[in-house]
Structure formats: structure tokens, C-alpha cells
Amino acid sequence: MTETEMSTPPLARGYPSVASLMGKDGDLAIFRRFSRLNMISLLKLQAELLYLEKEYDEILAGDIQEGADFHANFQNLIASSEGSNSDQLDILIRIKDKVKDYNELLIQVQQIDTFNVPSSHSVSLLREWLRDSRGGRCFLQSTESFTWHADNEPDFVTFGERNRPQDNLTAWLTMALLGLYHRAWGHKGKDGVIFDPESGAIRYYSNKWWDRIGKALTTIMASTLPALVVLALYFENDVLKRIYIMIGVTAVLAMVLSLTTNAKRIEIFAAVATFAAVEIVFIGSVPSHSNSSQVA
Incomplete structure (x- = not known):
């Protein structure tokens, strides 16, 4: 730049x-x-809608009891604005405005979380x-x-x-x-x-x-780690000690992957299992260097 x-x-x-x-x-x-303020605003609107919902249910039950058919005929509900029994229509208008505010804020908060x-x-x-x-x-x-x-x-x-x-x-x-x-x-x-x-x-x-350089270095480190461990196992003659080294290195590798990477648990398990398999194959198939030199 x-x-x-x-x-x-x-x-x-x-x-x-x-x-x-x-x-x-x-x-x-x-x-x-301002996540906390957004949440408290949403909670406030949600509480207001709860009270409006309760008030609507009470008005609806009263209208049904009085024989009004507003729940089944919206044309009559709309026409009730010209009469004296417009409580159900009024509460629905208030609910519509409040729901609009609530939904708009809900969408805005969701969009902010994608920033x-x-x-x-x-x-x-x-x-x-x-x-x-x-x-x-x-x-x-x-x-x-x-x-x-x-x-x-x-x-x-x-x-x-x-x-x-x-x-x-x-x-x-x-x-x-x-x-x-x-x-x-x-x-x-x-x-x-x-x-x-x-x-x-x-x-x-x-x-x-700089991101590329950092990723390249960490990739090189990750690629050479198995070879370094195999080299350490090569210089250890005792098979039992080799197994102890394998267990310790595998545990450390799992801990490092968990703390320093964004990998999922199943991905870490797969990587560690593959690494352990390489160590096991080496331990079981390659004799110690001192023994091999004596045979030669």
C-alpha cells in the first residue's frame, strides 16, 4: 500500500x-x-405487546359475549369505527403500530449482528x-x-x-x-x-x-511438527518410553489446537487421531536406531 x-x-x-x-x-x-440498549428496547416493546394482547383478548371475549361478530367479519369490525363499539378496532390499530415498531427494531438488531x-x-x-x-x-x-x-x-x-x-x-x-x-x-x-x-x-x-505470512508460518509449523516428533521417537530406544512420549505429545497437541485455533471438536479429534496413528505406526514398525545398527 x-x-x-x-x-x-x-x-x-x-x-x-x-x-x-x-x-x-x-x-x-x-x-x-449498544447490544444491551437494543435488548432492553426490544424487551420493553415485547412487554407492551403482552399487555396489548391481554387487553385485546378481554375486549374480544366481551364482544363475543355481547353478540358482536367482529371476530368473524372484518367488514363489520372496520365499520364499527363509525359506531360506539369500536374498542376492538382501536386496540387492533394500537397493536399494529406497536408490532411494526417491534418488528423493525428486531430486524435492525439482527442486521447489526451481521456487521x-x-x-x-x-x-x-x-x-x-x-x-x-x-x-x-x-x-x-x-x-x-x-x-x-x-x-x-x-x-x-x-x-x-x-x-x-x-x-x-x-x-x-x-x-x-x-x-x-x-x-x-x-x-x-x-x-x-x-x-x-x-x-x-x-x-x-x-x-x-501480513495475514498470508502468518498463515504460511503456522502452516509450516503444523506440517513439520509430526516430523519433529518422529525424529524424537527415533532417538529413543525404549519402546515403552516412546509410547509415553506419544501420549504426552498427543495430549499437548490436542490442548494447543483447542486453545489456539477455531477448529471444531470433531476436526480437532480427527487431526489428533491422524497424528497419533502416524506415531503408532512408527513405534510399531521402526526399530530403535541402536538395535538396527547392531543388526547391520
Whole structure:
């Protein structure tokens, strides 16, 4: 990505500068979804509908008892607006308006849940810019200063591009490599995007290449692990000790896969079972190197 200077007039510091920042890179357009407030609003509307439903049932039962056929003839129900017995029609109109509000909010909340989740790198960059004396200059005050607080991080959404799910190990390795690159070269070179000329040390790097590097390294690590274990088993002469090593390594592998990847339980089981099968075949078919040398 070529270097691009993103500046805002000095007098526009504050929310205008944040808006400019977010407008130029969707990954930094990070907002709260206010899940708790959305849920309480839905619960309130739901409770109101419960009371309207109860009131409607009572009016309906009363009309039936009085011989009105509104429940079976909507034409008469509509015509009741011109008479004195319009309670059932009135309550249905109120229910229609309230159901509309409820359904609209329900759909909106569902759509919000489909928004992209910002990467930890983007969140950290935004916070760094807000704190920097040459960037956001800590302009947020009072309650607004908690907008992007760490406690609210599970509530964040972004307009940035959807990233493919990345396991914890790859994400950590990618961020570690990116941090080393920035400290060693990136801050001196022309890589990345400078969001504010006054705070040029704050740079944003495209995640695409770094994600690929991280995935390549984790793939290499995963591919060479079985060979390294087989090599360790080769140098162990005692068959029983080989089995103990196999059990320990298999257990560690299962734990690592569970903690650092997004794999499902059945996928982890399949990977571990395949790995264990390779170890078992090696233990059962390959003699220790000392014995094989003696035979030769």
C-alpha cells in the first residue's frame, strides 16, 4: 500500500478529525452496537405487546359475549369505527403500530449482528491515535471518554471489509511480526498509511500480506511438527518410553489446537487421531536406531 497523508485542519480537531479518519479507512470506522440498549428496547416493546394482547383478548371475549361478530367479519369490525363499539378496532390499530415498531427494531438488531468485527490491530490503532498528543490529543471527555474503552470491545462493529476467521495463534504471530517490522523498518520507510502528518509515527499496514505470512508460518509449523516428533521417537530406544512420549505429545497437541485455533471438536479429534496413528505406526514398525545398527 502506498503512503498516503491524511490531514485535517488544525481547527477541526475532535470529532471532525475522527470522522475524517474513519471516512478514509473503513477498518477504523469502529462503533458500538449498544447490544444491551437494543435488548432492553426490544424487551420493553415485547412487554407492551403482552399487555396489548391481554387487553385485546378481554375486549374480544366481551364482544363475543355481547353478540358482536367482529371476530368473524372484518367488514363489520372496520365499520364499527363509525359506531360506539369500536374498542376492538382501536386496540387492533394500537397493536399494529406497536408490532411494526417491534418488528423493525428486531430486524435492525439482527442486521447489526451481521456487521463485521474490527481486528484488535484496528482498535489499538484508533486508541493510539486518540491518545497521541499530535493526533486525537485525548479530546474525549466525561462519559464520551469511555466510547472505545476495552470494556466495550465485545460491543464493537466496523464498516471495514470482512476478514476470514483467523485462529488465535495466527493472529498473535501476525501481530508480533507486524510489530517487529514497524519497529525495525516500517516507521523509517514508506510502508503503510500515515493517518495524520503530525503524528507520523502512527501507521496502518494492510493486513492482507501480513495475514498470508502468518498463515504460511503456522502452516509450516503444523506440517513439520509430526516430523519433529518422529525424529524424537527415533532417538529413543525404549519402546515403552516412546509410547509415553506419544501420549504426552498427543495430549499437548490436542490442548494447543483447542486453545489456539477455531477448529471444531470433531476436526480437532480427527487431526489428533491422524497424528497419533502416524506415531503408532512408527513405534510399531521402526526399530530403535541402536538395535538396527547392531543388526547391520
